[in-house]
Amino acid sequence: MACDGRGRPLAILLTPGQRDDGICAQPLLERIRVPRAGLGRPRCRPDQVVADKAYSSRGLRAYFRRRGIPHTIPEKTDQQRHRHNxxxxxxxxxxxxxxxxxxxNIVASYEAAVSLASFLLWARSV
Structure with a gap:
């Protein structure tokens, strides 16, 4: 899920549980479409991407640079070692x-909302 700074969803991509998150990041970001208040095309580029180490790859960082998207992602330990070597x-x-x-961690609050909505749907059907 991609969300804004207040935890509101911008794009959602459902993937299999065994799928690597880093592989799904680019297709997820391609889904972002935020309508403008006035005329014009919807915004499709986030102001900033903040993600954990699962999204630390050279390919994804290159994608962010190509699109001009600032990003804050920690570097994995093995990547640090390789760079130092x-x-x-x-x-x-x-x-x-x-x-x-x-x-x-703003995304976690949205995950809780999805869990609550799922529970309410099940509760209504029983």
């Missing part, structure tokens, strides 16, 4: 802001 050819570490990263 390559020395000066390993490049710089990706930018990371801890204050912004703390906001990623």
């Amino acid at each position: 390559r020395g000066r050819h390993g490049g710089r570490p990706p930018a990371f802001d801890r204050q912004i990263y703390r906001r990623r």
Whole structure:
């Protein structure tokens, strides 16, 4: 699920449980369409992406750069080691802001709302 800063859903993509989250990120972001207040095309690019380590990949970071989307995603430990082992050819570490990263848990409140709605649907049918 992609949501705004207040936990309101922008796009939802249902995937199998064994599917890697990082693979599904790009198709999920492609679904975002936020209508404008006036005339014009709907917005389809988020202001910022905040995600956990499951979304840390070179391919996804390159996708964000191509689309001009700022992102805050921690680097996986094995990626850090690989970059350090390559020395000066390993490049710089990706930018990371801890204050912004703390906001990623807003999605959890929406997950709770989905669980509650599911419970209410079952309760009505019994």
